[in-house]
Amino acid sequence: MQRLRLSVNVDHVATLRNARGGTFPDPVEAARLAIEAGADGITVHLREDRRHIRDADVLRLRAEVPTRLNFEMAATEEMVAFACGLRPEACCIVPEKRAELTTEGGLDVLRFAESLAPQVARLAAAGIEVAIFVEPDAAQIAACHLIGAAAVELHTGAYAEAGGAAREAHLARLRNGATAARSAGLSCHAGHGLTYGNVSPVAALPELSEVSIGHFLIAQSVFEGLPAAIARMRALLDAARGDTVPGDGVPGDAAEDAVP
């Protein structure tokens, strides 16, 4: 099965930095470390309120860390202009609310198709692969294709928060959404709320080409360090795709050390 790209979201390194108003920890340094540790790309979400990542971080990231940069952005004139100047490899248009703690759901592409289509066209004309963050809903996914997007990122937040039978139901929706995306000729990504504990069934969906994971990896790095957390997540992704060794990728892990 195709290797699943891991894009590491470094927003919350900036959250920590901003708590004290200084320069440490530096999200650009974290991005560099993440790439060295095996990440395939970096994701940042430049929010309208600049609560974590800021303009200068994104510009430094672009200039200093050669990688596939995925720029998450609201569908505003300010962000479209910023992205066209930045020219990341990829962008993902996400819904944004000032009062939310984090992104709460997918973009309603059916409702906003008319205003989104010219924005997608401008971003694509700047050479950017445009994805839309959506719920795994066939009509929304079809609308993404109609407005000219190249990819969708399926919102995994509801799946991640659910337990038991509800989680299985959300996984079935993600599976159907991934099939719908690929049938429409769209690349299919997924993200939000993914952890060691819930990532494997999502990573096993063969239609997916990328997952973006942030909050959990940055939080987990408090306990085991960023490179180890990324290596462990990488190993889980590879195992879910059926192409890796047993063990969980953590340096010093007994199961992995036993593999000759």
Ligand SMILES: CC(=O)[C@@H](O)[C@H](O)COP(=O)(O)O
């Ligand atoms: C679109 C998405 O699911 C997230 O990547 C989003 O960027 C989360 O926003 P915060 O990083 O502000 O929680």
Ligand SMILES: NCC(=O)COP(=O)(O)O
């Ligand atoms: N697009 C999802 C993302 O970038 C990271 O989401 P999370 O892992 O911080 O919830």
